[in-house]
Amino acid sequence: MTTWTVGQVADVFGVTVRTLHHYDEIGLLMPSERSAAGYRLYTDGDLRRLQQVVVYRRLELPLDEIARLLDGDEDPDVHLRRQREAVMQRLDELTDLVVAIDRALERDMDERPATTAELKELFGDGFDDDYQQEAQERWGETDAWKQSAARTSRYTAADWAEVKAEMEDVNAAFVAALESGEPATGEAAMDAAEAHRLHIERRFYDLSYDVHRGLADMYVADPRFTKTYEDLAPGLAAYVRDAIHANADRHA
Amino acid sequence: MTTWTVGQVADVFGVTVRTLHHYDEIGLLMPSERSAAGYRLYTDGDLRRLQQVVVYRRLELPLDEIARLLDGDEDPDVHLRRQREAVMQRLDELTDLVVAIDRALERDMDERPATTAELKELFGDGFDDDYQQEAQERWGETDAWKQSAARTSRYTAADWAEVKAEMEDVNAAFVAALESGEPATGEAAMDAAEAHRLHIERRFYDLSYDVHRGLADMYVADPRFTKTYEDLAPGLAAYVRDAIHANADRHA
DNA sequence: ACTTGACCCTCACGCCGCGTGAGGCGGCAG
DNA sequence: CTGCCGCCTCACGCGGCGTGAGGGTCAAGT
Known part of the structure; x- marks a missing residue:
């Protein structure tokens, strides 16, 4: 032999000598033989194992995981x-990356709009593609949606971060009003409602008081919105709705 | 706020606090402000810069390179x-990997590397055990033989079928060049020679132009090789030899 | 006014997968 | 027997953070 x-x-395998030394050191691939002088001597079997290691390494699997895979008595x-699955997944990621680069090339990096993934990171699962789609079905033909889409399509991640911060301020105001025991028709609650309206107007689309009423009703009717508010404080969804109506009355 | x-x-950006500390340490992203208590305070501008950093990081650029990109006046x-090129290259590699894995899966179904009998079936009498043995006597101690043996020992019947198909393509190119009346020093003949070299390099062992010359000489000197070529077309053995030499001259 | 608990700070060591010497022996060709 | 290449064993370094330890800060709740 x-x-x-x-x-x-x-x-033959396109790795460095140091790498083989390393694999020997950590016990991932220890040559079956040594010469009298201590030279590492690799047999056919060793090469077959190395072959596997090299393939796994190209998948960027950590070495200890490779060891477990090769030493476990699992079916090869x-x-x-x-x-295969791992590679395919990596392929998808890289494809996404290429798309991202292309987008970056198209637009100036400063002005690059945020991706849905980034928005998810910002807003959590609430900002779902499904939800986006449903929103479009619901509002797709309205001017408000078009206006909103036109604006937000140019928002960068930093812009979205600001939007999120503003939203949180408004929500905090609602929560504060609620927990102070003030009724939804009170001054603070109505002010929060007005801040909410202005926030949407500034960031998304023109928002009349009547349309704002409609939105408020939806916050109670649509479980996703309801959940967002109820998670912040129990009873908040209804409180917000009432505050918005009161604010609309005030400005009527 | x-x-x-x-x-x-x-x-907001889906990174860890430690990462931001690190970026601060190495000067990649130092927050513009600090609170009285020493808290890092990030401004709009800082966020925009971080946005850039995050995008570049997804491209797996090293941090110092990102710094140079953002600070230097180089064209992004x-x-x-x-x-993009680099990622595409990686995509190609991974695609190859998937193909390799698929082949490996097929082989597992066949469950064994090809036997000598199967090789005979594919390659005819030329692929003889005797010949194999003689080849080993001749080349047995060379690195090329070891490399070739290491690779081919893992080839499946399907692999060998591909090897054979490739060989036939190369031979067909030689025949076509010969029958077109073009001299062995012509473009088409030299291209075929280069294809021949690359085929061997890919499937068996590294093949320098000089070694390729030696191989070419043997095709005329060794009756078994000569017969293979002469059976395809009279005068082909010598034609192939000359084409290989011409190709080697071209690449000298 | 005090306590809690979530954040924040600064060291500073650890990890992976090797790269990169340094210093010295072994094997083979001329 | 003299080169010279390839092999050996330490052992330190690096990039990009993770992960405590040990201690300050801030807003909310009591």
Whole structure:
């Protein structure tokens, strides 16, 4: 049976000698033999194992995981399928990356709009593609939606961060009013409602008091909005609705 | 709220606080302000810069390079294009990997590397055990033989079928060049020679132009090789030899 | 006015997967 | 027997943070 030295193995498999030393050190791939002088001698079997290691490494799997995969008594078929899935996933990621780069190339980086993924990061699961789609079905033909879409499509992540901060300020005002025991028809609650309206007007679309009423009703009717508010404070959704109506009355 | 603390920024941009500390340490992103108590306070401008950093990081650019990009006056477009190239290359590699895994999965179904009998079936009598043995005597101690043996020992019947198909394509190119009346020093013949070299390099072992010359000489000197070529077309063996030499001259 | 608990701060060491010497022996060709 | 290349074993370094330890700060609740 033929054996190979580190240098030969390194050449054939396109890795460095140091890498083989490292794999020996950590016990991932220890050559089956050593010459009298202490030279590492790799056998056929060693090479087959290295072959596997190299493939897994190209998937950027950590070495200890590779060791577990190779040493476990698992079906190699299962490994391979896992490998395949991992690679496909990485392929998807990289494809996304290319798309991102292309977008970056198209628009100036400063003005690059945020992706849905980034928005999710900002707003959590509430900002779902599904939700976006439903919103479009609901409001798709309204001028408000068009206006909103036109504006937000140019928002950058930093813009969205500001939007989020503003929203939180408004919500905090509602919560404060609620917890102070003041009724929804009180001054503070109505002021918060007006701030809410102005926030939307500034960031998304023109918002008349009547349309604002409609929005308020939806906050109670639509469980997703309801949940957002109820998570902040129990009873907040209804409180917000009432405050918005009171504010609209005030400005009638 | 016109400035943000580390935690807020971290949440919004999906990075850790430690990461922001790190970026501060290395000077990649130092918050414009600090509170009296020493809290990092990030401004709008800081966020926009972080936005850029995050995008570049997803491209797996090293941080110092990102710093140079953001601070230097280099054209970001150029860099992005380079980056795109790199990602595309990685995409190709991974695609190859998927193909390799699929082949490995097929082999597991066949469950074994190809036997000599199967190889005979594919390649005819030329692929003889005797010949194999003689080849080993001749080349047995060379790195090329070891490399070739290491690779081919893992080839499946399907792999060998591909190898054979490739060989036939190369041979067909030689025949076509010969029958067109073009001299062995012509473009088409030299291209075929280069294809031949690359085929061997890809499937068996590294093949320098000089070694390729030696191989070419053997095709005329060794009756078994000569027969293979002469059976395809009279005069082909010598034609191939000359084409390979011409190609080697071209690349000298 | 005090306590809690969530944040924030600054060190400073650890981790992975090697790269990169330094200093010295082994094997083979001329 | 003299080169010279390839092999060996330490052992430190690096990038990009993770992960405490040890201690200050801030807003809310009591």
